Amino acid sequence: MALQEQTVFPRPIELKNVSIKDDYWSPYVKLVRDTVIPYQWEALNDRVADAEPSHAIRNFRIAAGIEEGAFGGFFFQDTDLYKWLEAVGYALAAAPDADLERVADEAISLVAAAQQADGYLNTYFTVAEPGKRWTNLTDCHELYSAGHLIEAAVAYAGATGKKALLDVACRLADHIDATFGDRPGQIRGYDGHQEIELALVKLYEATGERRYLDLAGFFIDERGRQPSFFHQEWEARGRTSAWTPGVVQKTPPSLSYHQADKPVREQEVATGHAVRAMYMYAAMADLAVRSGDDSLLAACRRLWDNTVRKQMYVNGSIGSTHHGEAFTFDYDLPNDTNYSETCASIGLIMFAQRMLQNEVKGEYGDVLERALYNTVTAGMATDGKHFFYVNPMEVWPAASEGNPGKHHVKAVRQKWYGCACCPPNVARLLSSLGHYAFSAGEGTLYSHLHIGAEAKLTIAGRQVGVRMASGLPWAGQVGLTLAEAAGSGDFTLAVRVPAWSAHTSFTLNGEPATPEIRDGYAYLRRDWQAGDVFGMTLDMRPRRIYAAAEVRANAGRVALQRGPLVYCLEEADNGAPLAALAIRAGSELREVAGEGRLAGAILIETEGLRLEEPANAGGALYRSEPPTRTPSRIVAVPYTLWGNREPGEMQVWVREEP
Template identity: 50%
Template sequence: MMQSDVIEADLNRITITDPFLGEYQRLIREVVIPWQWQALNDTLPDTEPSHALTNYRIAAGLQEGEFYGMVFQDSDVTKWLEAVAWSLSQKPNVTLEKTADEVIELLALAQCEDGYLNTWYTVKEPGMRWTNLAECHELYCAGHLFEAAVAFWQATGKRRLLDIACRFADHIADIFGPNEGQLRGYPGHPEIELALMRLYEVTREPRYQALARFFLEERGQQPYYYDIEFEKRGGTWHWDNWGDAWMVKDKAYTHAHKPLKEQDQAVGHAVRSVYLMTGLAHLARTTQDEEKRQTCLRIWDNLVQRRMYITGGIGSQAIGEAFTSDYDLPNDTAYGESCASIGLMMFARRMLEMEGDSRYADVMERAFYNTVLGGMALDGKHFFYVNPLETYPKSIPHNHIYDHIKPVRQRWFGCACCPPNIARTLVAIGHYIFTPRPDALFINIYAGSQAQFAVNGGDLRLTIAGNYPWNERVEITFDNPQPVEHTLALRLPEWCDDPQFLVNGEAAHGERIKGYLHLHRRWHQGDTLTLLLPMRVKRVYANPLVRHAAGKVAIQRGPLVYCQEEADNGAELHNLSLPAQSGFREIAGTGVLKGKILLQADGVRVTTPSEDQPLYSFDRQQTPVKNQTLTFIPWFSWANRGEGEMRIWVDEA
């Protein structure tokens, strides 16, 4: 049965105290947001200019000039605004809030009289609005504006950006729909669907939910809208470097090859796919639409059972940043865009709200603690767009199959969607830690935090303490002045064989439902819940149909996937193997890896041959082996010690 009522966690009442994620949030506030502000203003040295704020100033008539950047450049600004909003909910900053207010006023000046707001079409292609939905991201940019507006209103109580967003949403609702004179189109890059559902939740304006439904139900109907508008444009396309209107003709690339109710696979552009499904799952739950729910379940199962990396990365090929086929998960050419794993977290969150099942939280946690965290360097100033599971830097400059692979993180990108996306996710992590419902408070991730929730007329206050994901012990203490009767649903992580729960030192007795332990009682001030989540080091094996991991093993401790780096193990990592009987030792990281748990095991190395050894030989004895200690580090932290080889899957001797 679908859950209908979910109460979004109020980030103003959640403070991250975790020493691990707390440091990430500090980085976002003190380093990343100012760093990205410099990038948006083109004052970041040695990086490709953004011009995003300048585009708005030109659109507002404040300065002269030409549009520069991607067709979706506006979204870099609105994602930055969203990160600022959630940051302000964590820690007020008068100066930063004033800067954000000024940016919002700039957007207000750039907004057209009818509510339309998009600098590409205002500055570069006036008169061409809504003529290329398949390729040109108008509705995608609108969606990110709506998300920022909701965040800013929830974080600060200020309606200015929300009013701008509603004017634009009302305009879009006039333009698109099933009625005579309206366009029956839908976005080439989904985003507005999930954003409209967010806008609907805070405004309760039924037009916004109806518009989300229209975009979702119209997708894939025939005749294909992308073909209709393509003919109207005279057969022209936007992305010349991709040739012959690929985004228009390859309908599966945008999940538009057939109606969603007939689809059963995660296809096409990975980010588009999970953004689309996030909106569909949200609509399915709020409208109790069983048909849409079943579509979500089918595509989720295909995605996580056949098309997801062990790291929570999705999208295995660089061409189109897209899914390929079942079990096709190459390691050294993996795309695994940072934005795609953020989208996977969003999809998982909406599925969790609908189903109350820990399997969605398991994937949400896997994507977050591995690919999403790995997308940003430990200094907060360098980023990965692409997240491979294996790198061999010697080959990257010479083999074009690696053109998308970077062995170290970059300062910025011409297509800069990932850095602000990572920032907004990290400061909004409270939305993923907790799922409040009228019947229970779900705790999904045991990151240290202080939180308050309105429950049955009372105020439930709790503190989660520990050092997750490094230590197995987690304590949840209650500080509500008056007793509150409520159910806590505590996630039983898939990686934990024997979780134990104590209430005030005695064994907790509750009901296990869909991977959560449900504990119902009157919670008093001073009550303590103790969780013991043994983090045994585990060997992980891929399905035999994943040919890229045949004969190999990966290492996981708690939610963290581990890898080998050249910095610890020397070069030619492919010559290392891990015997099946080798045990693991935990050691403390040092230097840039201080505070992190590393793993070591006894392994074997094929010794490096002399240069005069033949390329091929019938004599295996020419490649002797020697013993070597193997060191594994958390994969999210790789490439923070300079360029070098990296590998997750290792041969099992």
Template identity: 45%
Template sequence: MKNLSTESLFKYVKVTDEFWSKYQSLVNDVVIPYQWNALNDNIENTEPSHAIKNLKIAAGEAEGEFYGMVFQDSDVTKWLEAVAYSLANKPDPELEKIADDVISLIGKAQLDNGYVNTYFTIKEPEKKWTNLCECHELYCAGHLIEAGVAYYHATGKNALLTISCKFADHIYDVFGNEPGKLAGYPGHPEVELALMRLYEVTQNEKYLNICKYFIEQRGQQPHFYDIEFKKRGETSFWHVHGPAWMIKDKHYSQAHIPLAEQHEAVGHAVRFVYLLAGVAHLARISKDQEKLGICKILWDNMVNKQMYVTGGIGSQSCGESFSCDYDLPNDTAYTETCASIGLMMFANRMLQLDTNSKYGDVMERALYNTVLAGMALDGKHFFYVNPLEVHPKSIQHNHIYDHVKPTRQQWFGCACCPPNIARIIGSIGNYIYSIKDDGVLVNLYIGNKTHIELPQGQLLLEQNGNYPWQDSIQIDVSPTMPLRTKIALRIPDWCHSPILFINDQQQELESIISQGYAEIDRIWKAGDRIRLSLPMDVMVIRGNPLLRHADGKIAIQRGPLVYCIEEQDNGAELHNIRLDSTTKFETFTGNGLFAGKTLIKADSVRIGSQDAQLLPLYSYNQPKPETKKQELILIPYFTWANRSLGEMRVWINEK
């Protein structure tokens, strides 16, 4: 086995972890078949997808009109990518045959010059590449390319990879600063990270160069979006926020100024992290320190001033966008599931560039909270938006909550999130480790067996534990022959008293921790064993004083999991509950829906009266309302809304 990039590790990392094995089985057995039915319009009472039908029409195998979003093709290719990971995890000839047939369909829909896009092939063939700002052609190309790379790694079949290369060659021929080419770049970044994945497989310099061109051309003057807008007679595609809003608001697509001049996370959150994932990937491959610096500046602003405690990003519904520093409302939070998935992709690439646990900490926070919350425990219902506070009665009547759903949906007309969740869970093996020239980083504590080819030799690792519920991790190290290398273990920011043993000998951690990783540099022999304890105390979190939405409130975390309270356990009107930060928190194992999951209980008080509706709306000079004791039950945030409709809160008023 040759040296692997981290992004192809999924094939060699076999997840054995109880928690994640269940999730991968859910994806294999339920989510992928369910989403296949959705793509074929076989789910009752949901918005139709028509995505497979669009492909059949474009391929000449059916008649009809295009239906759906301009980016509808990406639902199919993200699903194909999820299938690729599923086949690597669990071979399934029937599923592979379905996927191969879809790939064949894409091949038939591909034009002679390599172009693939059912919207423009069927509906507006004369308008190809005339509206990069608004119309997602390169975004769809990116997801097709990612699927091609993943399917090749998983199955060894190159049909979709060949389609991807042909399309990427066409893109290279169309775009650039040379005479006769379009000096443009995507409105919705995605193709950049895809082109870097394609480059790593093919080593074709064209793909690296066109990726670099898209990144460096972005935001240059005269502005390409204005040029193409005039060329097409000042017509715009989207009118939801007014004519040409996306063209006028160039912050939305991170195209207001060149990327090297940007210092704040702005615009559409998914676009931002997809773009920066591509920049980080390019920086690593090309050893570009300037681009690494750009990534660090924008990472720090996003994480330190614009990220929710759940790892969600993109606080406002208008444009699915970032707002400004410290503007993180809880009940109107947008925090799209795809944004946290993109955040994981960005974090993972930063770990390959810069050994610093802060990237792994955020990757873990996003994964165990917002990403997992995006899908119900049944695998058939999904959140697009992930608020931190829900009051269903208000949602019915107040239009500021139009984007908030108090229960997960079966499907969406804009269904980017469901297949994205499937592909991230299927590819979780890509995120556990980072391979470095001098060794291996252990980023996530997920039980698995893997073998990694290092320059020094082959290393076999077997990781076991019951994370995120229990704090003990064991890693058995079995090199094929004694070899010297580093194994670096991430010490999470939430753990203040880690304990490390190697072959039953406790280690002095202070002397070996660097940038949040415990670096063990030694000659490893078969039978060596690492044991790491990460005590999971229940922790009280307070927001920065500038974070007004958390003022007077506390949040609760244990291990990587943020907890919340729900009406089903604690009654309605959760804003009347007061929690003392010094109270004793008690953990216990749930049952039923929460079987095997750690829950938390604590004493709290509830203010108000059962007869509150008899009181006037406002009272003058009245004493503070009475309080009564109440036992409070907290559940992991990712499990909320899996029962009946009810209120939910992450931030709890402090007593």
């Protein structure tokens, strides 16, 4: 099969043509396929004991007229199923599975059956409030739900070639296109939770229908215009919120919370709900690369810079407060009350991926890697059945229980949530890793993440097969082998050189090479032939990380990182309270092998000290005698593996003493 060359800008390689084969990532991919997807199917059918019910399948059955009953769950509960179907699509692209496909096809029939004659599809409004369609976009997220349906449909069609769900999605998108717009009788508005925008770009790519791209542009361009759509809608429905029925509100919805306080091209700072912000920025980047709209790209760059240079945690997570799961302000990065939702890091990854289509710069890949290796994988337990929404930088389990301001900080991963956005989001990301690892276009094949894989593509008119081998995250050897390379002619291989690697060396077929280093990527252009190997060796020595002085929370503190992995201290290794520990400045950071549940991981061991109460303190709450400083061995474990042993304290940023 002749592959279609992807030109104009670097695009991800089609999932069907990428096969992940990686010591570190393949177990995750397998976990998603063998455990997460089946487990979530059980959850969607309310068959997980002791977990909050999803209601999702049941809602569709009721909407389809197959079952009697009342709607259950949130307004946007349908997305549980859509995200699962999207993950299934990606999984099937990687490897066929007739049983799984049959289950999915049945679910798709159910979705189709729940669609209304005019294309409308949303079980909440069909079952619970039939007359209230499109009257509360601020709260009820109908377009958000539609977006997830579209993403699922595109993924499933791409994997299986089956169009049933894509047809449902197009009918819904057509209905939306007719309903929304600036023509008389149309709703000139947009959703409270962005998602439809990036989904419509995918639908455009899958169908070639320019209308869908234009509709995405409409939603982005409308957003933030005055007078505010959200405020008009609020007035029209009697100043109420769907979250507090019957209560007349004194203040209208916050516009900055919804990234709607000003037109997107004028936005300077990441505000509001972090996931919604990221989904919007990703769509903006999608539109910028396809439209060549410089003002949109400039806004993307500003919002990117603000996000990752002022408001991002060292684990690649965002959202400093659980109040609205939101950004707060520059350099406000408290460690013990952060939200850092798993989904927000997935959104940041999507944004980074789109920015890499606009311009290939190392920072995008660095952040993508940071969020993926630390927050996203930390969001899921190694059993694939327990999940974190919140990814704290510091945990004191007693405070999670006993201080209401920290109730959102869980010390133990949970089985399933009523608002189950994170687990299926992790599943769909991990089953589409290939979309993030590589891209190709304009005669260049990029490796962004250096994940072991085999890929096929057409580049510079040549059909090429490459094999990426990688020791990451434990070892720094990376090798990109040309497994097949029909014909001849120059093209470029480009590998990201992570900013964390202090010294990086390159080889071509085993000999030292000097690729061009530009914006954090190493480029080597030549007439690549089968058997050629482009190698890179990264500096994996553990290193210290310090935060900017403006970050009050981290003054006098240090974090540890090795390769892409951020480390943390756990009570299991270091005792409690962790706050009593300090790392000695300049102490040697030694690598030690993890054991038990951490077998296979490299831990970091170093010299530190423990503050202890003087003998005469007598248990006083306050005293004049200074603490004693006792030398103490300190052990740090990869953050992504925290919370897989006995529950206890955890801390990323550790005090450092000279």
